[in-house]
Structures are given as C-alpha cells and as structure tokens.
Amino acid sequence: MNAPDPMRERLPQLGALRVFESAARHGSLTRAAEELHVTHGAVSKQIKNLEADLGEALFVRRNRGVFLTERGRALAARLRSIFGDLEDALSDFRTRGSEQPLVVSCEPTLCLKFLIPSLGAFQQATGIEVRVLAAGGRIDFRRDHVDLAIRRNDFPIDGALHARVICDEAMGPVCAPEALAGFEAETGRFPLPALHTRSRPDGWATWKRLNRPAIACTSDRTYEHFYLAIEAALAGQGVALASIHMVERDVAARRLCSLHGFWPDGTQYVALSAHPIEDDARASRFVDWLSARMNATLAAAMPSLGESRAAVAQPAKGRAIHGTR
Amino acid sequence: MNAPDPMRERLPQLGALRVFESAARHGSLTRAAEELHVTHGAVSKQIKNLEADLGEALFVRRNRGVFLTERGRALAARLRSIFGDLEDALSDFRTRGSEQPLVVSCEPTLCLKFLIPSLGAFQQATGIEVRVLAAGGRIDFRRDHVDLAIRRNDFPIDGALHARVICDEAMGPVCAPEALAGFEAETGRFPLPALHTRSRPDGWATWKRLNRPAIACTSDRTYEHFYLAIEAALAGQGVALASIHMVERDVAARRLCSLHGFWPDGTQYVALSAHPIEDDARASRFVDWLSARMNATLAAAMPSLGESRAAVAQPAKGRAIHGTR
DNA sequence: GGGATGCGTGAGGAAAACTCACCGGATGAA
DNA sequence: TTCATCCGGTGAGTTTTCCTCACGCATCCC
Numbered sequence: 001m002n003a004p005d006p007m008r009e010r011l012p013q014l015g016a017l018r019v020f021e022s023a024a025r026h027g028s029l030t031r032a033a034e035e036l037h038v039t040h041g042a043v044s045k046q047i048k049n050l051e052a053d054l055g056e057a058l059f060v061r062r063n064r065g066v067f068l069t070e071r072g073r074a075l076a077a078r079l080r081s082i083f084g085d086l087e088d089a090l091s092d093f094r095t096r097g098s099e100q101p102l103v104v105s106c107e108p109t110l111c112l113k114f115l116i117p118s119l120g121a122f123q124q125a126t127g128i129e130v131r132v133l134a135a136g137g138r139i140d141f142r143r144d145h146v147d148l149a150i151r152r153n154d155f156p157i158d159g160a161l162h163a164r165v166i167c168d169e170a171m172g173p174v175c176a177p178e179a180l181a182g183f184e185a186e187t188g189r190f191p192l193p194a195l196h197t198r199s200r201p202d203g204w205a206t207w208k209r210l211n212r213p214a215i216a217c218t219s220d221r222t223y224e225h226f227y228l229a230i231e232a233a234l235a236g237q238g239v240a241l242a243s244i245h246m247v248e249r250d251v252a253a254r255r256l257c258s259l260h261g262f263w264p265d266g267t268q269y270v271a272l273s274a275h276p277i278e279d280d281a282r283a284s285r286f287v288d289w290l291s292a293r294m295n296a297t298l299a300a301a302m303p304s305l306g307e308s309r310a311a312v313a314q315p316a317k318g319r320a321i322h323g324t325r
Numbered sequence: 326m327n328a329p330d331p332m333r334e335r336l337p338q339l340g341a342l343r344v345f346e347s348a349a350r351h352g353s354l355t356r357a358a359e360e361l362h363v364t365h366g367a368v369s370k371q372i373k374n375l376e377a378d379l380g381e382a383l384f385v386r387r388n389r390g391v392f393l394t395e396r397g398r399a400l401a402a403r404l405r406s407i408f409g410d411l412e413d414a415l416s417d418f419r420t421r422g423s424e425q426p427l428v429v430s431c432e433p434t435l436c437l438k439f440l441i442p443s444l445g446a447f448q449q450a451t452g453i454e455v456r457v458l459a460a461g462g463r464i465d466f467r468r469d470h471v472d473l474a475i476r477r478n479d480f481p482i483d484g485a486l487h488a489r490v491i492c493d494e495a496m497g498p499v500c501a502p503e504a505l506a507g508f509e510a511e512t513g514r515f516p517l518p519a520l521h522t523r524s525r526p527d528g529w530a531t532w533k534r535l536n537r538p539a540i541a542c543t544s545d546r547t548y549e550h551f552y553l554a555i556e557a558a559l560a561g562q563g564v565a566l567a568s569i570h571m572v573e574r575d576v577a578a579r580r581l582c583s584l585h586g587f588w589p590d591g592t593q594y595v596a597l598s599a600h601p602i603e604d605d606a607r608a609s610r611f612v613d614w615l616s617a618r619m620n621a622t623l624a625a626a627m628p629s630l631g632e633s634r635a636a637v638a639q640p641a642k643g644r645a646i647h648g649t650r
Numbered sequence: 651g652g653g654a655t656g657c658g659t660g661a662g663g664a665a666a667a668c669t670c671a672c673c674g675g676a677t678g679a680a
Numbered sequence: 681t682t683c684a685t686c687c688g689g690t691g692a693g694t695t696t697t698c699c700t701c702a703c704g705c706a707t708c709c710c
Contacts, residue, residue: 089400
C-alpha cells in the first residue's frame with residue numbers, strides 16, 4: 001500500500017523460480033512437490049505467483065497434468081543450467097573443490113596458429129586448466145562466461161573493462177616460397193593478387209601509411225577470415241599481410257617467406273577482463289606467460305625493433321586504454 | 326522436531342545467497358541493506374545463517390566493517406556471475422530477448438582446420454550464432470556451458486548423453502610433396518620419421534591392423550597435439566597419419582600428399598549433447614549442416630568408399646552409442 | 651461406476667524474514 | 681580527551697511469506 005518497492009531489485013521470486021524449474025523438469029507439479037518435500041498445493045501456488053509476476057502462463061493446464069509453454073520450456077532450460085551452476089558452486093565451496101577452468105577468448109587464427117599449440121606447456125607447468133573460446137570481436141564476458149579476452153586494441157576499449165598490454169602487433173607481407181620468384185624487389189611488382197581479410201580491412205592501408213615498401217599486385221582478393229587468407233598465401237595464391245604472431249611457425253618452417261620483414265602497426269595485443277586482472281592469480285599468471293611468449297616471438301623476428309619502434313608507436317596514442325597498471 | 330527434511334534438496338538458502346552476494350559486492354552490510362530495501366539487521370542475520378549453514382565464516386568482522394574471507398571472495402565471484410545469468414534469463418524472457426549463442430565444443434585441430442573456416446557460411450545462412458570452444462576429450466556439458474560436442478566415438482559414450490552420428494572418420498598417411506620423393510611405393514620404405522600424436526596413440530596400429538600398406542619409416546616422433554604433427558608433416562619432417570577432415574584443405578592445395586588414400590578406421594564423428602538433439606532446433610540444424618558438409622568431404626576424397634566400407638566398419642560394432650534415433 | 655491421478659483453492663497456521671531499538675567497538679575531528 | 685559518527689551484532693516482537701490441510705473438479709482406466 002505504501003509504495004513498498006518502486007524499483008524493486010530484480011529477482012523477487014527466487015524460491016518460485018526454483019520450484020518452477022523442478023516442476024518443469026518433472027513435467028508434474030506433484031512430483032516436484034515430492035522432490036522439494038512440500039505439498040502439491042504449495043507448488044501450485046508458487047508457480048501461479050511466478051506466472052502472475054511474469055504476466056504470462058508457463059504451463060498449459062489440462063486438468064490431467066501440466067504442459068510447458070514453448071517459452072516456458074526455454075526459460076526452464078536456462079534456469080536448469082543456472083541452478084546447476086549454483087549447486088556446483090556451493091558443492092565446490094563445501095568440499096573445497098577444484099577451481100573452474102580459466103576461459104580465454106581469442107581470435108580464432110591466433111588461437112590455432114599460436115595459442116593452442118603452446119598451451120600444453122603452460123597447463124603442465126602451472127596446473128592451470130585453460131579453455132579456449134575461439135571468437136573475435138566484441139565480447140560479453142558474463143554471457144559467454146569468459147574470464148579473459150585476448151584482443152588487439154584497434155577499437156576503443158570499454159571503460160568498464162580492465163586491460164593489460166601484452167605485446168606489440170607486427171605485420172608484414174608474406175607469400176609462399178614458390179611465389180617469391182615472381183617478386184621484383186626493386187619495383188615492388190608482384191605478379192599475384194594481394195590477399196585481404198575482412199576482419200582487418202585497413203591492413204594494407206596501414207602498411208602504406210607507415211611508408212613501408214609498396215607492393216604492386218595484379219589485383220585484390222578478400223577473404224572472410226584471416227585463416228583463409230593465410231591459407232591462400234600458403235597455397236601460393238598471393239601475398240598476405242600477416243601478423244608475425246600468427247605466421248611465426250609457418251615462417252620458421254619456410255612454408256611462408258617474409259617480403260619486407262615485420263613492422264609494428266601501432267596496435268598492441270591486450271588482455272581484457274571484466275575484473276582487475278591482478279585480482280585473479282590464474283589470469284594474472286596466464287597473461288604474464290602469454291606476454292613473455294609473444295614478446296619472445298617479436299624479439300626473434302625483429303631484432304631491429306628497437307629503433308623502429310619509436311617512430312611507429314605514435315599512431316596508437318590517443319586510443320584510450322583503461323589500463324589497471 | 327519431526328524430521329523435517331533429512332535429505333533436504335540442496336540450495337536451502339537462496340535468499341541468503343542473494344543477500345551475501347550483494348553484501349560482498351558492496352563490501353558493506355549497510356549498503357547491501359540499502360540495495361535490497363531492508364534494514365541492516367536483516368542482512369546481518371541472513372549472512373549469519375548462511376555462514377552457519379556452510380559451517381564457515383565468509384566475512385571477517387572488524388567492528389568497523391566487514392571484509393571478505395579468501396574463500397568468501399571466491400564464492401561471491403561465482404554467485405555474482407550466476408545471479409547475473411539469472412537476471413539475464415529473466416530479462417530475456419520478459420523482453421522476449423534473443424537466444425543465447427550455440428556453444429559447440431570441438432577438438433582444436435578439427436576446429437581450426439575445418440570448422441571455423443566454414444562456419445561463416447552457416448551463420449550467414451541460418452542466422453544462428455555459434456561459439457566454438459576448442460577442447461577435446463572428456464567434457465562437462467553443464468560446467469562448460471556447452472550445448473554440443475563434436476567427438477569421435479573411440480571411447481564408450483556415457484549413457485546419459487544423447488548422440489547423433491555425423492560421418493565416418495577416415496585416416497591416411499600424408500607428407501609434404503618434397504618428402505614424397507624419397508618414398509619407395511613398392512617396398513614401403515620411407516626415409517623420414519613416422520609422426521605420432523599423443524591424442525591418438527593407436528593411429529598407426531589401427532592402420533596396420535586394417536592391413537593397409539605398411540610404411541617403413543626411419544624412426545618415430547611423437548607430438549603432444551595433432552595440429553603439431555600435421556605441421557611437422559607440412560614442413561617435410563615425416564609422414565603423419567591424418568584425418569581427411571583435418572587435412573582436406575592442405576591436400577586440396579597440394580601442401581600435403583596422400584600416400585595411400587584415406588580409409589575408414591571404424592570410428593565415427595558424433596555430436597553429443599546433454600539433451601535430445603531433436604529438442605533443440607538450432608543444434609539439430611547445426612548437426613545436419615555439419616553432417617552434410619563432412620560427408621561431402623568424405624565422398625570427394627574417397628569415391629571408392631562404398632566397397633571398402635563394409636569390410637572396415639566391423640570394429641566399431643559393440644561400441645555402445647546411446648543414439649536418440 | 652468407482653477408484654486413482656493430477657491440479658486448483660480457501661482458510662488457517664507455522665516458519666521465515668523483517669523491523670525496531672539498543673548495544674559496543676572503532677574512528678576521526680574538535 | 682571527548683564527543684559525534686559509523687558499522688555491525690542482537691533480542692524481542694511483528695509482519696509476511698509460505699506451507700498444510702481439506703476439499704472440489706475433471707480426466708483416465710479398469
């Protein structure tokens with residue numbers, strides 16, 4: 001009566017949700033009542049309340065039993081998973097159970113070309129279990145249950161996130177050894193297409209902007225995915241502008257040749273998290289390891305990085321990284 | 326008094342958990358009380374109850390405020406994520422919000438060599454958002470929030486799971502084109518090591534058991550990861566026994582050569598789910614697409630599969646697949 | 651038809667949750 | 681030092697929620 005909770009903090013009916021989940025699972029109010037050790041009347045009323053609160057029926061009553069609505073089924077499925085998580089969390093707490101694996105989201109190409117092959121050593125050395133979610137672009141940490149995302153800072157980073165720089169990005173044109181024969185280093189003429197990637201449309205433009213040696217290709221070809229562009233380069237179908245971190249192994253194995261070395265493009269790889277990375281020992285350790293690992297790659301591929309860096313690092317300035325350190 | 330709930334169904338204190346989460350987030354009982362629109366006394370008692378139930382303090386009281394225990398902090402973090410999920414679920418329900426992405430767990434090599442490159446077309450055609458979790462081996466569907474897992478049925482499949490066969494596995498020895506020169510087809514002599522993978526230790530043994538042409542290598546080399554073995558083969562360091570589904574693109578691009586074609590090894594790829602796959606339209610559609618896609622690869626690579634299949638399919642018999650169809 | 655099953659509902663009661671008022675320790679400024 | 685203030689604990693009492701009980705109704709099966 002007296003304006004109890006105008007902006008009532010959501011989740012009013014925790015108990016009712018729990019009862020509904022049970023009833024949905026059993027497809028029966030009576031059996032839910034048994035599971036919860038209450039009478040069927042209690043279950044009936046809880047669900048009625050919940051439906052009133054949601055303004056929508058979750059069950060269709062048929063006098064001989066209840067049947068989930070389509071939307072009711074969807075809600076029940078999610079609730080089931082969520083209450084399962086809750087049970088797990090409490091059971092882990094009580095038994096001092098093991099930690100959850102660290103979930104890392106990473107751009108797919110980097111993921112397979114670099115992260116996964118070297119992950120085994122990390123897991124073995126630290127005992128930290130890592131799960132890799134191969135996904136790029138925007139990320140919803142909570143929805144996807146991601147602890148850490150590895151991204152390039154080529155976009156403004158949400159101020160609510162916490163970031164830690166891992167290493168510089170360095171790009172360079174690469175092609176298959178057999179395709180290298182047609183390349184005229186002086187004129188820059190190259191008798192094959194330039195390979196583009198939709199996920200990094202400004203790659204070649206940045207290369208040009210940084211006054212790196214021009215490469216005059218016969219045409220352009222665009223791939224949906226970085227991985228496919230690299231594969232096309234491997235197949236000798238053109239020259240791709242690739243990240244050193246992604247083609248490190250291919251170059252080392254001489255499946256790919258670098259035309260003009262690799263150069264920082266002003267962006268960095270950063271680790272993003274919804275919470276301060278320092279607060280999570282495992283995440284912190286992972287980022288440290290990743291940073292050391294990727295910087296080693298950089299150092300090996302670009303011994304001349306020292307002097308070139310200062311001139312190139314400028315464009316990245318002004319990009320707001322809300323760092324925690 | 327009269328034995329109310331000896332085996333009380335877990336999660337007794339939903340409200341208390343909610344209160345604790347709020348207090349932990351604010352680091353203050355008083356501010357939690359404000360958020361929940363109750364008095365601080367109510368919050369204090371709820372948390373006291375919860376601690377009694379857990380048999381352990383969650384806060385350290387300091388007369389000037391409360392401070393989370395180490396374990397309390399861990400629990401609060403998980404609760405925060407879980408209640409966040411709950412809010413999302415309810416908010417999605419009320420607003421008829423969009424569906425969650427379909428999370429597919431897949432062995433990393435197959436994931437990058439095959440799945441991710443072709444996934445774009447699927448997402449575009451169906452509008453179904455797919456997230457790929459690169460992980461092999463055993464899987465906990467609920468803990469990892471996985472909807473669908475793609476695996477080979479080379480292990481007994483838990484009866485509680487639902488499975489649908491996708492396609493046959495087919496293996497064959499592959500090496501780099503330049504390494505092929507040293508291969509004597511008649512004697513089977515090969516002047517390089519055989520490349521093994523720890524994740525499929527019985528690969529070459531199965532090849533021999535099925536009476537495929539023997540390959541006499543100089544030595545053996547074992548890699549931790551399938552991806553690395555394929556990479557070694559690409560680098561001309563030996564001959565690997567690879568799945569057609571993983572090296573399809575490499576063979577097509579002539580980066581790898583097949584020595585004796587690809588042959589079914591008696592196992593199949595299966596889609597596993599915690600729930601009947603038919604019940605989830607999106608999962609069902611994804612499996613249909615994947616099945617068509619992978620069988621097309623098989624058909625293209627092994628036009629002679631028809632007659633060879635009958636003789637080889639036997640070993641797989643007896644492996645219990647709890648199929649839903 | 652008769653019994654069993656499954657659910658809805660109103661009245662009344664038990665239990666949980668909350669409020670209120672007061673307490674004590676710690677902090678910081680006067 | 682003193683006093684005002686902040687933060688949380690606690691006991692008594694009250695409110696609210698939730699549950700039980702008992703009954704009604706419709707369906708299904710023998």
